[in-house]
Amino acid sequence: MHPRTDDPAAALRRPLWWAALATLLVNDHLLKGAGLLPGWITGKLSDVAGMIVAPALAASLIPLRHKGMRALSFLSVAALFAAVKVSPEARDALVAAAASLGMRWRIVVDPTDTFALAALPLAWSLTTPRGERRLALQRSAMALGFAACMATSRPAPEPVTETSQAVVWVANTLPRRVNLALRFSTARFDCAAARISRGTLFTRALFEDELLRVALDVGETFPLDPDGVRQALARSGQPVSPPAMQGDCGAVLVTAEGLDETVVVWPRTLLPATLGGRDTGVAAAQRLTLTDEAGAVRLRASTDDVSTQPLAINTPRCERRGVGYAWSELTPAGTVTLRAVEEIPGGCLALVFDDDVRWTLCVPRDALPFDPGDRLTARATRTDQARGVRLEGDRARLAVWRDVPIAPELIPPDLSARVTFGSLCTAHRDDCGAYVIPHSVRLGTAPDAVPGEGSISLGDNVSVRFGRAERVFATRDACAPRLPAPGAFVDYAVTTRGL
Secondary structure, three states: OOOOOOOOOHHHHOHHHHHHHHHHHHHHHHHOOOOOOOHHHHHHHHHHHHHHHHHHHHHOOOOOOOHHHHHHHHHHHHHHHHHHHHOHHHHHHHHHHHHHOOOOOOOOOOHHHHHHHHHHHHHHHOOOOOOOOOHHHHHHHHHHHHHHHHHHOOOOOOOOOOOOEEOOEEEEOOOOOEEEEEEEOOOEEOHHHHHHOOOOOOOHHHOOOOOEEEEEOOOOEEEOOHHHHHHHHHHHOOOOOOOOOOOOEEEEEEEEOOEEEEEEEEEOOOOOEEOOOOOOOHHHHOEEEEEEEOOEEEEEEOOOOOEEEEOOOOOOEOOOOOOOOEEOOOOOOEEEEOOEEEEEOOOEEEEEOHHHOEEEEEOOHHHOOOOOOOEEEEEEEEOOOOEEEEEEOOOEEEEEEEEEEOOOOOOOOOOOOOEEEEEOOOOEEOOOOOEEEEEEEEEOOOOOEOOOOOOEEOOOOEEEEEEEEEEEEEEOHHHOOOOOOOEEEEEEEEEEEOO
């Protein structure tokens, strides 16, 4: 038989098209959420298979002789696919249009999915007619193809069931569908301060750039803590995985249309509870509700254990004083001879020992009580609270400590008196998002000192220099090494001469 010259449904009789259709149906209805394959694989399989099935299906409605119209049908499908994968607004518009027709679609905005457009040339090649028409096969293909395409755009998290577990979650009590966007945090906070900061502690820099978008219908719930979200995503086959919670409390940034950006904070001590329509006891206490108050959407918690607050509006920039002390990780071992002392950028010293071994120590030059030719013993020191290094010669000694936590009952190493804080200014926020209050220092009964400015004398032979003294309320890995964790810290050097 000669090929038909006008066969718009040629692709629907090709084995490759049927293979793509089978992949689409099996993947979306059996593999997604079953745990047999990672979520990102099932998501990509749907995209590639869909870019073979849908364009050819659309083209089958247009006579073959109208090549321009058939090409336009391909481009329309591709443009729609790309739009909903790149633009949240386009995705929401399509979901709303489908809802008006009684179809419940859930679409994930993920620009990486657009790689599936590479399948379009293969789909186009299927439209070349071969052999005679088989109307029964063609009609079956069209029916199954349309059904598969209608059911395939559902990879976003499904409504949470009663048997799911989460520490804290949100329930949509509004009379309409709500599209939430969640940003998770890998920062570490002073939990007590974080829960009462009321818009001073948190900025967007403390949250991940990646968004998780969730569509909640009326009465639906969704978890907000990372472990609960991972369970929900595993069921839906979505490739996004929230970062693990750091420190003693967690935080997530929630946004939605009509809702001001809201930070939800909860302590790690909260126990998981059951989600769903019959929440009682602890479960109900850990639920947040979306409510409409005076025309504005609000996120309300029903317990003081969970805090909701806005993002910080003002960004304090009070002057941060002093500089942290540091040194090379590989400390010279045993007895060595100091050959030279070189000042290098960053307020550091390069100590040159035997065999031209160089060791970097970041302290003021006048804190170093040694001269070239001195024989020294060097060793690193670590306690449960801090890290230190000691250099000892025949006539002098230097002990340097960093990241020493200060509490009222603590006397730091190498000091015989408590260190207490005074206030230098209200607060400082680093570009990395860290929130810090710089402090002056009081050592015992000596007058207050400003870190980085001079030394405190403890007698004729001993002096102390403070490099930094500050209380850290929020920090993250990008802020290291000077801001490793929340708490009150000092860096200091104790110089002893005339042994």
